[in-house]
Amino acid sequence: MARVLLFGRLADLAGWRDRAVEAVSLRGLREVLAGADPALGEALAGPGVQVAVDKAIVRGEAVLAFGSEVAFLPPMSGG
Amino acid sequence: MTTPFRITLTDQAFEPGALLTAFCAGRDETGAVASFTGLARAEKGAAVALELEAYPGFTDTAIAAFADDAQARFGLQDYAIVHRVGRIAPGEAIVFVATAAVHRRAAFEACDFLMDYLKSRAPFWKKEHGPDGGRWIEPTAQDRTDAQRWD
Numbered sequence: 193m194a195r196v197l198l199f200g201r202l203a204d205l206a207g208w209r210d211r212a213v214e215a216v217s218l219r220g221l222r223e224v225l226a227g228a229d230p231a232l233g234e235a236l237a238g239p240g241v242q243v244a245v246d247k248a249i250v251r252g253e254a255v256l257a258f259g260s261e262v263a264f265l266p267p268m269s270g271g
Numbered sequence: 272m273t274t275p276f277r278i279t280l281t282d283q284a285f286e287p288g289a290l291l292t293a294f295c296a297g298r299d300e301t302g303a304v305a306s307f308t309g310l311a312r313a314e315k316g317a318a319v320a321l322e323l324e325a326y327p328g329f330t331d332t333a334i335a336a337f338a339d340d341a342q343a344r345f346g347l348q349d350y351a352i353v354h355r356v357g358r359i360a361p362g363e364a365i366v367f368v369a370t371a372a373v374h375r376r377a378a379f380e381a382c383d384f385l386m387d388y389l390k391s392r393a394p395f396w397k398k399e400h401g402p403d404g405g406r407w408i409e410p411t412a413q414d415r416t417d418a419q420r421w422d
Contacts, residue, residue: 199324201407204407244326247326247328269395270392270414
């Protein structure tokens with residue numbers, strides 16, 4: 193089980209910002225999310241969207257430990 | 272070294288004058304304190320409010336890492352950054368940055384440098400609420416250019 197956090201326009205698109213999802217890898221997590229909401233799945237794979245696992249940016253695939261926090265970060269705007 | 276109070280993200284309105292007074296207190300060996308306060312601005316009365324989203328534990332850590340580099344680069348004695356999150360009304364302070372150094376040049380430049388980072392690269396997501404609803408904002412070309420002049 194991973195905790196998924198969405199930020200910015202991704203949360204607006206999904207209609208949620210914090211959800212528990214059953215997945216043991218980032219790839220699996222993306223598949224579950226895209227299966228439930230194809231538009232969200234496409235947006236999460238879109239240009240400029242970064243992924244942080246337990247608050248550290250990861251690129252490519254990652255294994256998810258139980259309780260991992262996975263955040264999808266759209267392009268940052270600055271303050 | 273990063274101490275937690277040097278970076279503050281808050282959903283409460285703050286008073287920049289009080290922050291500056293507190294930052295200046297007890298500095299026997301500081302010759303210069305520079306500060307900047309950014310206010311939420313209404314564009315021709317259009318923006319009803321700004322909404323800033325941060326990722327607690329990620330946003331503050333990223334700002335601290337950048338600010339600690341700035342401290343080394345400019346030889347700062349100290350700095351303080353306070354940034355609003357949540358909904359911010361026009362006229363309210365969004366950001367406060369203060370820098371302390373032996374001489375003024377370092378304090379001025381580091382303050383400018385930190386603001387260019389905060390405005391263009393810091394991990395925030397900004398939404399403008401206007402009469403026609405909300406709109407997510409990306410950094411402007413000018414913000415990017417301002418940040419690049421330090422590269």
